[in-house]
Amino acid sequence: xxxxxxxxxxxxxxxxxxxxxxxxxxxxxxxxxxxxxxxxxxxxxxxxxxxxxxxxxxxxxxxxxxxxxxxxxxxxxxxxxxxxxxxxxxxxxxxxxxxxxxxxxxxxxxxxxxxxxxxxxxxxxxxxxxxxxxxxxxxxxxxxxxxxxxxxxxxxxxxxxxxxxxxxxxxxxxxxxxxxxxxxxxxxxxxxxxxxxxxxxxxxxxxxxxxxxxxxxxxxxxxxxxxxxxxxxxxxxxxxxxxxxxxxxxxxxxxxxxxxxxxxxxx
Amino acid sequence: xxxxxxxxxxxxxxxxxxxxxxxxxxxxxxxxxxxxxxxxxxxxxxxxxxxxxxxxxxxxxxxxxxxxxxxxxxxxxxxxxxxxxxxxxxxxxxxxxxxxxxxxxxxxxxxxxxxxxxxxxxxxxxxxxxxxxxxxxxxxxxxxxxxxxxxxxxxxxxxxxxxxxxxxxxxxxxxxxxxxxxxxxxxxxxxxxxxxxxxxxxxxxxxxxxxxxxxxxxxxxxxxxxxxxxxxxxxxxxxxxxxxxxxxxxxxxxxxxxxxxxxxxxx
Numbered sequence: 349x350x351x352x353x354x355x356x357x358x359x360x361x362x363x364x365x366x367x368x369x370x371x372x373x374x375x376x377x378x379x380x381x382x383x384x385x386x387x388x389x390x391x392x393x394x395x396x397x398x399x400x401x402x403x404x405x406x407x408x409x410x411x412x413x414x415x416x417x418x419x420x421x422x423x424x425x426x427x428x429x430x431x432x433x434x435x436x437x438x439x440x441x442x443x444x445x446x447x448x449x450x451x452x453x454x455x456x457x458x459x460x461x462x463x464x465x466x467x468x469x470x471x472x473x474x475x476x477x478x479x480x481x482x483x484x485x486x487x488x489x490x491x492x493x494x495x496x497x498x499x500x501x502x503x504x505x506x507x508x509x510x511x512x513x514x515x516x517x518x519x520x521x522x523x524x525x526x527x528x529x530x531x532x533x534x535x536x537x538x539x540x541x542x543x544x545x546x547x548x549x550x551x552x553x554x555x556x557x558x559x560x561x562x563x564x565x566x567x568x569x570x571x572x573x574x575x576x577x578x579x580x581x582x583x584x585x586x587x588x589x590x591x592x593x594x595x596x597x598x599x600x601x602x603x604x605x606x607x608x609x610x611x612x613x614x615x
Numbered sequence: 616x617x618x619x620x621x622x623x624x625x626x627x628x629x630x631x632x633x634x635x636x637x638x639x640x641x642x643x644x645x646x647x648x649x650x651x652x653x654x655x656x657x658x659x660x661x662x663x664x665x666x667x668x669x670x671x672x673x674x675x676x677x678x679x680x681x682x683x684x685x686x687x688x689x690x691x692x693x694x695x696x697x698x699x700x701x702x703x704x705x706x707x708x709x710x711x712x713x714x715x716x717x718x719x720x721x722x723x724x725x726x727x728x729x730x731x732x733x734x735x736x737x738x739x740x741x742x743x744x745x746x747x748x749x750x751x752x753x754x755x756x757x758x759x760x761x762x763x764x765x766x767x768x769x770x771x772x773x774x775x776x777x778x779x780x781x782x783x784x785x786x787x788x789x790x791x792x793x794x795x796x797x798x799x800x801x802x803x804x805x806x807x808x809x810x811x812x813x814x815x816x817x818x819x820x821x822x823x824x825x826x827x828x829x830x831x832x833x834x835x836x837x838x839x840x841x842x843x844x845x846x847x848x849x850x851x852x853x854x855x856x857x858x859x860x861x862x863x864x865x866x867x868x869x870x871x872x873x874x875x876x877x878x879x880x881x882x
Contacts, residue, residue: 448833483750485787486831487814492787520717520752520759547754548819564753566715
């Protein structure tokens with residue numbers, strides 16, 4: 349998504365050229381290209397699919413909406429398996445229209461996970477709950493902190509349900525370091541994503557994630573914290589940023605790789 | 616600030632007409648009108664000044680910036696005393712340019728409060744730390760939760776340093792109800808403010824606070840929670856909202872009073 353302006357083949361070739369060993373993919377471009385074709389492309393280029401984004405949106409209070417969401421998540425799990433990734437990232441969903449019941453919506457997320465876990469087991473894919481920044485609590489994700497995500501995840505086995513640590517969403521939270529340790533000790537860090545925090549936030553607050561090093565997040569501190577929690581998986585850079593999307597994708601990818609070296613890698 | 620389009624006399628007369636018993640004032644219009652003139656106006660109209668907004672911005676890391684901030688807060692305490700309010704609302708301030716050290720900035724807020732408490736005692740005014748929504752952590756307020764605000768406040772006597780509970784900032788936080796109880800038990804709820812949460816958020820996320828009832832905050836639940844914590848002080852409605860500012864102030868004030876009755880007052 350950082351370089352959504354690139355086609356999947358362009359992305360795969362650019363990653364291979366830059367020595368980037370894998371990429372997290374999103375469902376829409378994968379489905380447009382063909383799931384098996386995308387899997388073959390990545391494999392042929394020697395790239396891993398680090399995760400699939402995204403399932404979730406599990407907060408519907410009505411039976412039909414809930415049933416549609418579960419079906420869609422089962423399809424997403426199958427797509428993840430076909431791509432050869434073991435991780436489906438979940439954005440839980442916001443409040444249903446007119447609702448003021450955050451706690452109830454969170455409970456529906458947990459209920460839905462209970463229904464999805466058998467399918468996830470069969471597919472060999474992990475459900476990774478991503479807490480989103482509290483500014484998205486109303487309309488996008490009622491799970492706002494790592495503590496909340498873990499409270500839900502811990503109802504299930506760690507090889508089936510875990511969490512995503514994304515610096516953009518957790519950097520402000522003084523409890524997040526402790527929660528990363530809690531998640532790591534239980535083997536529940538299923539993905540680690542990076543973005544920097546820059547201001548002012550854009551209208552709608554979706555597409556203002558900062559290029560690594562442009563903002564106020566101590567990215568290397570977070571990488572070390574996740575390291576210390578025992579995480580050895582891939583590190584993804586996920587920037588929704590209109591400015592980056594308006595530039596040449598290969599150039600943005602190369603810049604991002606350089607920023608990673610400068611602000612994330614190393615001691 | 617909800618009706619910043621009104622002059623202080625217009626505000627005072629409209630409040631008196633609507634049976635609104637007091638108003639929280641902001642420093643800029645008060646200073647423009649004259650602090651003692653404003654105090655006299657409110658007194659003559661039978662209105663209380665519920666609080667003065669705002670002091671704070673205490674995160675500067677350099678000596679000169681810190682000294683200026685302390686001087687400004689001492690002046691604000693004196694203005695509050697002159698207005699006859701016992702509460703100065705503090706917005707702590709964001710990260711200094713280039714800094715990535717949230718914890719250090721929070722500690723500087725606590726250090727500054729230690730320097731301000733004697734002046735607050737002499738003025739008979741309480742310093743009320745307002746936690747702001749985490750989306751403001753970088754550029755406006757490094758204190759993001761009631762728990763953090765109370766951790767700082769509890770270093771000082773409750774009649775000198777407490778917290779502001781503002782629904783706009785805390786509604787998403789599942790720990791906030793517990794923290795309201797913690798604050799109430801210690802006599803540290805110094806102000807209670809209402810705004811609703813509506814989406815999409817505007818560019819810069821400052822001026823999109825929702826009119827009571829327009830969003831997803833269960834305002835009556837929060838009022839009951841604050842009641843149950845023993846709070847008996849004024850309830851302020853603080854809406855930064857471009858739409859409301861563009862309308863007739865008296866009409867907005869009447870609408871707000873009606874919304875208060877509908878969504879906040881009563882059992």
